[in-house]
Amino acid sequence: MAEDLPKIELFVKASSDGASVGNCPFSQRLFMILWLKGASFTLTTVDMKRAPDVLKAVAPGVPPPFLLYNDELKTGINKIEEFLEEKLAPPQYKKLCCRYKEATxxxxxxxxxxxxxxxxxxxxxxxxxxxxxxxxxxxxxxFLETPLPHELDQNPNATEYSRPYLDGDTLSLADCNLLPKLHIIKVVCKKYRNFVIPKELKGLTHYLDKAYEQEEFIQTCPRNSVIHDAYESVANYLNK
Known part of the structure; x- marks a missing residue:
């Protein structure tokens, strides 16, 4: 029943335009988790330069991302992640925790x-x-090119990777943490260093290619121009 669903409001960092999703891998991490869980939630972008008074009343002194769960404030990225994994649990919601610690x-x-x-x-x-x-x-x-134990159980002679993601065949909490950072890295390094991830890193290339096929990832990414703007004052052009 719809009335039994929790009321979830995610507040994330806004870009310089004050409206679109900003450059914040932690915000995207929580955005991805809620989307992957299949939860119903509202997303509010927060312009910290012009934070409205109502926001100050909701979470005074708390920078985004943060969460309201049935009007109860939740802060701290890891704590929010743990809370969502506990509250949004099977059978109604997907389990996203990892089988393998190294994946995290x-x-x-x-x-x-x-x-x-x-x-x-x-x-x-x-x-x-x-x-x-x-x-x-x-x-x-x-790590991505090394078969995981469950892959070896299925094929003891496996010598190459077959899984698309860190922990297996589906996106997990580990991917929600790492992929937003890798996207920023990919965009910023190309812009400011003309550096691209070498295609010789086949496992990593395969991983990113598969991730960019998933709407839960690509639709939560900030625009490239937003990432460029965020790094303009800290990245340094070098004459090589």
Missing amino acids: TVGDDIFRNFSGYIKNAKPEENDRLEKKFLATLVKLNM
Whole structure:
């Protein structure tokens, strides 16, 4: 019954136009989770430069993303994720938690190394930082190309990847965390470094290709121009 459905309101960062979805991987992460769950929810973009008084009354001093669940404020990305996984549970909603712990941690260092690489203003440091950043992508690629235990159970002789996503055949919480960051990386590196993810990283290329086929991911991404604008003041052009 519709009246039994929880009232869910997700507040996310707005772009510079004050209306469209902004550059925030944490906002997209929660957006994806709710969409994948099949939950009914409303999405409100928050312009922090012109935050309305009503928003200040709802969540004073709390930057987006945050959530109202039956009018109860929920904050903290990990806490919200855990809350949604608990409350929006089978059989009515999809389970998104991972079977394998490594799926949730394998890309942890990618965004940090990307930030060091893209914000570097010293041309002489570029090659070193690019190699360090690339090493994190290689690590992720190796994980994606390595069969998981359940894949080996199905085919003990498997030597190559077959799954499309981090934890298996469907998008999981791990993908909701990592894919928004990888999208930002892909867009920003192309714009400010003319760097593209090497096609030799077949597992990673396959992973991204499959992700871009899913509306829960692509329809929650901010526009490329929004990402460019967000990094314009921190990314440095280098003459190589």
